[in-house]
Amino acid sequence: MVAEPTTLYLPQFATVLETEPMTATERYVKIAVDSGESLGHKPGQFVQVSVLGIGEAPISVSSAPTADPTFELVVRNVGNVTAAIHRLSVGAKIGIRGPFGNGFNVDSLKGKDLLFVCGGIGLVPARSLIRYCLNNRSDFGEFTIFFGCKSPQERLFLSELEEWGSRPDVTFRETVDRPHPDWSGHVGVITTLFPEIQIASPKDTVAIIVGPPIMYRFVLIECLNAGIDEEHIVMSLERHMKCGVGKCGHCQINQKYVCLDGPVFTYAEARHLKEAI
Secondary structure, three states: OOOOOHHHOOOEEEEEEEEEEOOOOEEEEEEEEOOOOOOOOOOOOEEEEEEOOOEEEEEEEOOOOOOOOEEEEEEEOOOHHHHHHHHOOOOOEEEEEEEEOOOOOHHHHOOOEEEEEEEHHHHHHHHHHHHHHHHOHHHOOOEEEEEEEOOHHHOOOHHHHHHHHHOOOOEEEEEEOOOOOOOOOEEOOHHHHHHHOOOOOHHHEEEEEEOOHHHHHHHHHHHHHOOOOHHHEEEEOOOOOOOOOOOOOOOEEOOEEHHHHOOEEEHHHHOOOOOOO
């Protein structure tokens, strides 16, 4: 029997380099691994972040893979651990386990037209893949990003949204759910953006969907109606991934462990898993 590496269970120390609020509930945190080594993550993976004396929580990595020891998280304040992360200042020490999960299969996307459909905080894990793909723009075809949130106050990465909207090689569409005095753009749920574009080659298009569970059902219908293959519809599923190594069972869906087999699944895989969507 091959011994499992201790790095799966023992956190390594890391240091907070930057931290700033993004919305009323989300905070951006830039971190460096103290060993000086790269985190080594793939887009779509997550890490377990521990605050000494408080506990541990799974957080998606939001930055593209790099060779240096820094990476970025966006943390929503929803519990004791995430609240503690929000209170950390520059120079604070935290523990990092991972990265965990399968991540997005970047090689399978090369040469394809890409359609990103990101709802709310779903932009956080999708951003890792978006930034990777934009850093290697020539490897991909048509590039479309849909981003939707409930209100303008929940918009994330404002400077990057502006950049994507101004790039000639990216089609960017954004919406908020309801009219708001601070918003002059498109209004409606994210599926109302689909009529604004024409998917030129559905068979060569991969849809990457990341957002709240309620969004998936309706976005999947739009993608299937557009002619995108089930194998080319890629989703990141939300589950409470407690251990990250398939031991605790918190994230189990039937015979699958989201922390090991996911969180990224194709629709062809997920449609056969009861309660997955």
